Amino acid sequence: MTQTPNRPVTPVLDRVKIPADMKRLSDAELKRLADELRAETISAVSETGGHLGAGLGVVEMTVALHAVFDTPRDRVIWDVSHQSYPHKILTGRRDRIRTLRQKDGLSGFTKRSESPYDPFGTAHSSTSISAALGLATARDLGGRGLEGESVGDCIAVIGDGAMSAGMAYEAMNNAGHLGKRLIVILNDNEMSIAPPVGAMSSYLSRLYAGAPFQEFKALAKGAVSFLPPPFQEGAKRAKDVFKHMTVGGTLFEELGFSYIGPIDGHDMDQMLSVLRTVKARADGPVLIHAITKKGKGYGPAEEAADKGHATAKFDVVSGKQSKAKSNAPSYTSVFSESLIKAAEKDDKIVAVTAAMPDGTGLARFMDRYASRCFDVGIAEQHAVTFAAGLAAGGMKPFCAIYSTFLQRGYDQVVHDVAIQRLPVRFAIDRAGLVGADGATHAGSFDVGFMANLPGMVVMAAADEAELARMVVTAAAHDEGPIAFRFPRGEGVGVEISPEAQPIEIGKGRIVQEGSRVAILSFGTRLSEAVKAAEALSARGITPTIADARFAKPLDREMILKLAEDHEALITIEEGAVGGFGSHVAQLLSDEGVFDAGLKFRSMVLPDIFIDQASPADMYETAQLSARHIEEKVLSVLGVEVMGKRA
Template sequence: MDLLNKIDDPADLRKLSRAQLKPLADELRSFVLDSVSQTGGHLSSNLGTIELTIALHYVFNTPEDRIIWDVGHQTYPHKILTGRRERMHSLRQLDGISGFPRRDESEYDTFGTAHSSTSISAALGMALAARTKGEDRHAVAVIGDGAMTAGMAFEALNNAGVYDDINLLVVLNDNDMSISPPVGALNRYLARLLSGRFYAAAKNVGKSVLPGPMLELAKRLEEHAKGMVMPATMFEEFGFNYIGPIDGHDLDALVPTLQNLKHLKGPQFLHVVTKKGQGYKLAEADPVLYHGPGKFNPAEGIKPAVSSKKTYTQVFGDWLCDMAAQDKRLVGITPAMREGSGMVEFERRFPNRYYDVGIAEQHAVTFAAGMACEGMKPVVAIYSTFLQRGYDQLIHDVALQNLDVTFALDRAGLVGADGATHAGNYDMAFLRCIPNMVIMAASDENECRQMLTTAFHYNGPAAVRYPRGAGIGATVEPILKPIPLGTGEVRHAGKGIAILAFGTMLAPSLAAGKELNATVANMRFIKPLDVALVKQLAASHDAIVTVEEGSVMGGAGAAVAEALAAEGIVKPLLHLGLPDKFIDHGDVSQLLALCGLDAAGIAASIRKRFDKGEPRLVVNN
């Protein structure tokens, strides 16, 4: 690491000779592999951006020139070269550095990117802001080919193409992979571009370092050659000067090309081809497996995890296949998260009923609505945090028309290492205000299966939220048995305090309830709320405590308060849940404890509120 250890910021990098960049890339790749193997994190995507990262920081005057990474899970080399090498051991851990760009972490992280397809919009905003302020700096958006499938990217291209005097560069990092294998017409289009070898050669005419007049002459020759080969690319029709495709691992091609583009005005588009997992044979062979591994030994590779507990994602995948075997109207829809949402087996068994729409959450929701209009029963498997992107479509295209669409909300609640950008903290709040919606929260694996069945049989929009990772080890019954709509259940009888637990908070609430001799109810439904049970518990107890792994503001506890108010019932209330702030990355159990949502925290909060006055707790001796 002789070269890498001397680089504390990109200014140090720019002092190196061109000949030193290749050995630096080797050192950086080794460092990324070693670092991620010790902390876990995104690996394949970062091994694929080593040379591109070096070239961008070598050519552009960062941070004065802005680089926006899209999606941000490919920024580990960027973090290492921008002064965070010594903090990589804390990656995605409590109080450590984020796995994504964060503006409050470094001046080199010019825009926070963890959801995809935002970079071109942000870069255009920065480029036009520079023009408005009379500042001479560049804005560079580095966007993956998967992220290019989202409509927002094309909205930005459409907007940017009319400005011929801005310093904007879009770099398409084309690795033929997002997280799952690529889908859709755009991928086919990029493949055709790559197959045009003569066109690629023609486009590279004059791309060596040439000064002013010679460069202009080369450009004219290039345009003439291009016209004889094929029509203008789609990106040129948007108003961009398209260059490429070029090898994204060839620094001898990357550096001079970027140097030339830096001197051109107007929107520029550079198409680079990289390989996910580059330089680590195991990741090259299986980039999906090595997309986001935990800790592993690089010499041995990732070993299959052995666990007696099923993950909620596996429970959903099994349920999807079982229900599809029963009902031929079921179709499964995912916005580019086949593996993450547990749909690999479903695609294998029911390929004609499996639809991956690409990274396009808005389209996924309205696509499902169209299916439902024709009598199909779509199941949209989507992370809670990504459903936020399809909120307008959920309201106008699904709920307003009361269409029969089931939403399987994976990663509901805190998600741990991925942090605030991926946490599903708001779905209960933003869903329950929508008419016609049914919302359920699973407390264990078997209940998750039952709730999915309930949602599927409900004739309208329904959502089931469940967390990331393994459940509590509950036995999952093979029968597809629904739960009576809008019903909760008392799981522990006590006195004085009634704890109303939603979803994952049932287990810690039961532990706290037994310690305090409090009654504990598994509410199961956020909407329709079991108002009869709420009234019953309010009548027989001195106070009500609601507990949820979601935002307190507008969440399930607020629904209980509204129900009591509507009935004219005045009762002391304590709402426990996630606070009104973004929760950083860290181990989920640590984060829940910090939020007071483990058993000890729940009991402590109840004691603090009610031990000092009425009602008195009846504590179990």
């Protein structure tokens, strides 16, 4: 591969087009390959931005896995897959690695449709062990891959942060019961996005701190047979020592796994030896506990508080990121500041996050009110019911959670919150299409699944000033659960009142008076509706524009008045079918409005999963931009457009 200026020289990596090429490399060359792979990963992410630290922490592990196992026949599943960039480079995608997270480029996560080396798509946490166990069980039942290929070893690589989620233990419990040959690598870097919390994190730390010698641990756990011969000999020599020591079994062994570790995940010799031995000898579920360092080998990442978890484009030498200048505060920061203001006045207000204190803006709340902010780990089900318990105990909990992750706790929303009418406040961040993280992180479905619940109040902010008011509204609402959604990114630049006032429940607002057609917006498509109205004015059409604010309860009076006064009504939202527009249609149907001839159109996200691109490009794909609103208005009014734009 010809070197490009400012890109690393990688003679060994240049020889590796697919993992099979690594079989010809010596162990010494594999070490050089790891160094070059790390440099190439840093270089690529410096040009694209993305998740850097996680991948740097598993470079040696990635090389060792592909060198020892026979991928893609052997299936490696990367939990969450933030750490998969080095894997992608080694598996035939190096020529596209600088398209990461861009439109028509490589996904930032593993993706079945992208490569046969990605046997299972991951982007949400703690799913890898379940998927690997399913593959292993299918293998033992004679199953083959979807392309007819045989299935070999099944390996799940999961981080210590992901081990705070119950699903990981559900899978391990089942794996121990089934006894299938399954390999789990616990990538213990003491970080996920934020430092991991809870008893499991403390347990892993004790395992590491209390195990100075690998052979001692192995002997105590009965796993000597899995160790490379030099370690076995050391363990046998230590036999007499253990006659005088009491060492209990690990949690993993109680779940039916043979436990090996901790080992140094950056020591290529250890990684190769352990993996080769496990491959040769394992006959049931095995857990390899590898200690790694997030951001390993790149100073700016190692020194960052989040270990370089997610970065913008950056200068490799200095580590300085090139972030675009902000024109308005982000919605997340407006939520955070508004919640802090509310908490100053009401000591019953508390906040809950599921391992996302920075992403949800609650880190600032936590700095101010440490005893009133709870990071429960990657445990959305627990987060929701924990918040319900706080509400039942007389507190005013704000459960701040991304729309896509709220899906993981939906039964708890229904059973523990809604049925009991407990006043939990759901701050639903990353609503709508989110850009570079693509379909797995899109907030497409929350309006549908929240607004269907009896007694649930569902709001969407049209701009940052409205969001500030919705925080105040939620704080004051004690009659039952309430949710408000807002998107990723910065606001539109409107002024925010220093003393935001609550909104009357179920009351929208008219933004612009017009005639013939009314555009009823729910959420931040309002600004696009205003742009469309400006374009329509050149055609002599002045639509009425309204901000619904509420998907539940609907502003019945306003909506029925809009229907009465206009020949056409168009709703628009940043969500899938079954959400706001569907509720409006139900109201109009119930009231017999359609019998009078009202023309009604509902603009929603299309029935597809939209791949990564900029949010603007994604909304173009979804046909929810200003020009699409303009076209919808002209269409519903029967106005023919010459030279219609595609």
